Amino acid sequence: MGPEVDVAVVGGGPAGLAAAVAAKEAGAASVVILEREECLGGILPQCIHTGFGLARFGEDLTGPEYAERYAGLAAEAGVEVLLGTTVLGLAPGPVLRAVNPSVGLFKVHARGVVLAMGCRERTRVQAGIGGTRPAGVFTAGVAQRYLNIEGCLPGQSAVIVGSGDVGLLLARRLTLCGARVAGVYEQLPYASGLMRNVVQCLHDFGIPLHLSHTVLEVHGRGRVEAVTVAQVTEGRPVPGSETVVPCDSLVVSVGLIPENELTRSAGALMDTATGGPVVDSRYRTTLPGVYACGNVVHVHDLVDHVSAAAAVAGADAARPAAGPAVPIVAGDNVRYVVPQRLVTGTPVRVYCRVVRPQRDVELAVCCGSRVIGRRREAAVRPPELLCLDLPAQSPDELTGPVVVNCHPREVA
């Protein structure tokens, strides 16, 4: 028999911290975070740029500042933290099986378990980049860690493939640290990162962004010597458009994957569109007593959204709210909707991502012919997560499935 706690949180990044703090605030007597690393904050300590916390704290914080602020809130709230602790399994109960150097193997029985393991980076192989396998190929997060935590310059001249935010930020960091960034290559016809990062990380430093281009092949034996890039149309390289770009490193920034080995092995129902578990608007998975939040559920672009959603999960894990749930699904030009099930009786924030860029649209949440929420947007892009607040719905109002549509705005 291991320790019994009210709420056990797997992962001490922004989602886990917010969930733990919210669980304490909602009245949980004992809350424990199990964190694999030796410090709290997840990826935040290496995200030394600003852009964190505008919604949550009304201040433009760096990643380490945001993490430290939240770790402080957790300490004040009396959250227990187990560092260097890896969770190995999740069984019905729910019970976590974990291991760390001081205790060895142990079990944690909890009334509520919150899964907050975050996400990991897609790699060169997953991006289908061929060629040799020399040193000098990094995912953007690894290169960022080398630079910002270890203080090592990963290369002198880099090519960046993919225009996700981490890749864009890294283009600026590498330049400021004295490396040359030959260019950022993005296979889509638009940047995958936030507009402010395109401007402040690339335009400010004259780093070229090659849209509709990708890296096909890596060259070099011991170390990267060059990469072959090519133009792309409809997802395929254009024959004859190949060029060889000399560089000593390739930084791969081609997206993130929710880290859900634990979730999957425990048997939670998964959503193929998000790569995360199906959750209701209290962030309950289909497993009794098991919640999921943050990048485990879907990849966010702003940490503030992670904290907000995780707080809902943490609060419900401490004090479960009952209520029937109805499915909420993606409609026109919507790739996915989170949560996937709407619990009646409480206000809900719905997050969604569009399939393709569109201008002058109305995002509308409908149940049959009834509109429960709508929002106008001058422009929507797939990289920018959209959110919409819905008022509490009564069960007899929601007679069927709820659909989120992104339609061109009707001209009055």
Next chain:
Amino acid sequence: MGCTELTCILCPQGCQLTVAGRDGEWTIAGNACARGEGYALSEATDPRRVVTATIAVTGAVIPRLPVRTAGAVPKGCVLPLVRELHRLTRSAPVRLGEIILPDALGTGVAVVASRSLPAG
């Protein structure tokens, strides 16, 4: 008479803005809203950025301390300031918000530690 092309960053629309003129006589085009005009004007007259970097730290579990400017500094200061910061070393312990440089390159803006690092 200068003419500057900018991408507005205030919303996902990303308007392509054109700023022409000088010294208080500005013509701004391409903005879909009034906020874009303000952005274009500040970018054309006094563009500023918050600078983040790391400096060397001794006696901590990691070798780099993240630092930031407390406010935005003129864009032209970004690279020289980062170069200056790369020459600095601190020793642990360091507290979040501790002043690293009181006046970055004469801008009147301080550079502060953006993380606490205990000794060890």
